Amino acid sequence: MTAQPMSAGTVGIVLVSHSAELAEGAAHLAAQVSGGTVTIIAAGGTDDGELGTSAAKVERGLSQADSGAGVVVLPDLGSAVLTVRAVLEDHPRPGHILLTDAPFVEGAVAATVTAAAGGDIKAVAAAAEEARHVRKL
Amino acid sequence: MSASCEQGVTLAGDLHARPAGALAVAAGRFASAVSVTAGGHTADAKSVLGVMGLGATSGQRVTVAAAGPDAQEAVTALIAILSEATRVGGLDPATAKP
Numbered sequence: 417m418t419a420q421p422m423s424a425g426t427v428g429i430v431l432v433s434h435s436a437e438l439a440e441g442a443a444h445l446a447a448q449v450s451g452g453t454v455t456i457i458a459a460g461g462t463d464d465g466e467l468g469t470s471a472a473k474v475e476r477g478l479s480q481a482d483s484g485a486g487v488v489v490l491p492d493l494g495s496a497v498l499t500v501r502a503v504l505e506d507h508p509r510p511g512h513i514l515l516t517d518a519p520f521v522e523g524a525v526a527a528t529v530t531a532a533a534g535g536d537i538k539a540v541a542a543a544a545e546e547a548r549h550v551r552k553l
Numbered sequence: 554m555s556a557s558c559e560q561g562v563t564l565a566g567d568l569h570a571r572p573a574g575a576l577a578v579a580a581g582r583f584a585s586a587v588s589v590t591a592g593g594h595t596a597d598a599k600s601v602l603g604v605m606g607l608g609a610t611s612g613q614r615v616t617v618a619a620a621g622p623d624a625q626e627a628v629t630a631l632i633a634i635l636s637e638a639t640r641v642g643g644l645d646p647a648t649a650k651p
Contacts, residue, residue, distance in 0.1 A: 449574035449601065522602055529574050529601040533581025543600075550602040
């Protein structure tokens with residue numbers, strides 16, 4: 417798990433990937449681009465370090481990322497969504513945690529930059545989802 | 554009071570991920586709408602992906618425009634970031650400084 421310095425009132429980010437390395441790498445990149453003021457938690461891989469997702473890691477990540485302003489969650493692939501939804505069913509926090517449908521790397525970077533600028537949870541989630549429409553070329 | 558304001562700067566380095574991030578974080582703190590134009594393309598300065606998508610390179614002229622209550626402050630701040638951040642370098646670990 418990668419934890420960046422806590423910032424009160426800033427929206428936290430949880431990156432849920434099937435790969436621990438992918439989640440860590442995306443978290444590192446997003447932290448570098450955004451200046452390192454946002455809490456980004458990498459929740460990647462299974463509990464025994466294999467490829468897959470872990471409800472326990474997601475649940476821990478949500479707690480660690482939450483400084484009171486809410487948490488935006490980015491899953492890498494569809495089955496990560498199932499894990500996140502299962503966690504949210506067991507621990508419902510309506511409006512306080514938003515699961516986004518976004519490209520993993522671009523969405524993580526865009527969401528983190530918006531959080532660093534002081535955006536609220538809806539603005540941060542929107543930045544992640546709008547990443548889908550931004551062309552690279 | 555609402556105002557609009559515009560200023561240009563010639564980049565001292567490529568507008569890579571880190572300077573683009575610094576620019577978008579700063580732009581997001583202003584109430585004004587802020588845009589960046591380079592090479593005939595314009596991006597919302599608050600969108601880090603949009604700013605990176607401009608592909609602005611060293612030596613290129615970049616214009617920052619803002620409209621809103623803090624337009625002047627926004628343009629001044631962003632021009633300063635573009636001047637400083639592009640001097641630091643890009644995200645390539647071989648050449649970039651922290």
